[in-house]
Amino acid sequence: WEDIYSEELRAVPWFSVMGNHDYGNDDPASACPQIEPRFVCHRNARSEACGGRRPYSTEEQGYGSNALNADKGGAGGPARKNFHMPDYTYFYTIPELDFELLALDWNWLAAFPDAIGGNGLTEGAAKLVEHCGNDSTVMSASLRGIQDASTRILNERTAAAASRNVAIIAHYPPAFQADVNFRSMFLRALPGRFLRHEPEVFNFYGHTHIQKCFCERQPGAQWASCISFLDEDPPTLNNATCVDFMTGGGGGCCSASDVPAGFTSISFAGDRATGIRQVVDCFVGPDCTVNPYAPAAGLEVMAAAAAMAGSPAALAPLNMTCPFTHDDQHCPNYAGPRTGEIGL
Numbered sequence: 001w002e003d004i005y006s007e008e009l010r011a012v013p014w015f016s017v018m019g020n021h022d023y024g025n026d027d028p029a030s031a032c033p034q035i036e037p038r039f040v041c042h043r044n045a046r047s048e049a050c051g052g053r054r055p056y057s058t059e060e061q062g063y064g065s066n067a068l069n070a071d072k073g074g075a076g077g078p079a080r081k082n083f084h085m086p087d088y089t090y091f092y093t094i095p096e097l098d099f100e101l102l103a104l105d106w107n108w109l110a111a112f113p114d115a116i117g118g119n120g121l122t123e124g125a126a127k128l129v130e131h132c133g134n135d136s137t138v139m140s141a142s143l144r145g146i147q148d149a150s151t152r153i154l155n156e157r158t159a160a161a162a163s164r165n166v167a168i169i170a171h172y173p174p175a176f177q178a179d180v181n182f183r184s185m186f187l188r189a190l191p192g193r194f195l196r197h198e199p200e201v202f203n204f205y206g207h208t209h210i211q212k213c214f215c216e217r218q219p220g221a222q223w224a225s226c227i228s229f230l231d232e233d234p235p236t237l238n239n240a241t242c243v244d245f246m247t248g249g250g251g252g253c254c255s256a257s258d259v260p261a262g263f264t265s266i267s268f269a270g271d272r273a274t275g276i277r278q279v280v281d282c283f284v285g286p287d288c289t290v291n292p293y294a295p296a297a298g299l300e301v302m303a304a305a306a307a308m309a310g311s312p313a314a315l316a317p318l319n320m321t322c323p324f325t326h327d328d329q330h331c332p333n334y335a336g337p338r339t340g341e342i343g344l
Helices: 107-111 126-131 136-160 182-188 296-309 312-324
Strands: 039-041 061-063 090-094 099-103 165-169 200-205 212-217 241-246 265-269 277-282
Touching: 090 136, 099 136, 107 136, 126 136, 136 182, 165 182, 165 277, 182 200, 200 277, 241 277
Parallel strands: 099 165, 165 200, 200 241
Antiparallel strands: 039 061, 090 099, 212 241, 265 277
């Protein structure tokens, strides 16, 4: 995180959730935190890490992942003050924006056992199995517990109906988790007493390293509706609002087929009297999405043109992209397409 992103981007809060590669050999205690935990929330603990004076849960829970906040034993110390993962699953509210973030972890269903750690228990997650006492059933039960806790938090936050604007972040598209869509799950369970304003629920996921809207709501459509795009035909997004975002790859990734790639930008409009609403600034358009790959035959032409131009803009693909990814065919370190990878 520190090596890839500029100081300007690291100066604002980031919120994270685990994916299948995060449960890998670089973080061997992550999947069974109850075994030799670095930090434990006790029943009567009052620390900020465990919820302070109003803890969400009073059950004893151990923690052992590098990805967690430093006050729960995570790596990074003060340098990661703006990189937040307070728990495996959590919610975070901003009342002034009538907003809450839900972070959900369904790695057990989506990745265990063959894709956890990228390529399974005997390779990318071998050290996790070792930490779990060389017992994959212990690891499975732990990951299932994290998934069940995620589902519980989603259901409880839906029942609370506390915020008009909800952003759900998780790692997987519905296709990887038995076609369960968290936005649909949230909206179906909203109580009838809601709402002072119509809810706006956005669902964000990655795993496949590309940018694509999987469901968009047409102008004037009912707030819970959307039109799905599950085939190769792109959504229109002409005056429509994307509500199901597959977004990722903006920092570089894995193969030449992982395009288009990028980020998503969301802002807020309105006021408390009329209702604050989250809106999409950019997603699949040119401001947030890039398609950087060129045919291999054009590399020499591109490099020569960049050298002749000599401008920072012309040289940017080489000077700014290449140190951070093996994807771009413009770069001398291009790794070529990958085949046969189980975990994405």
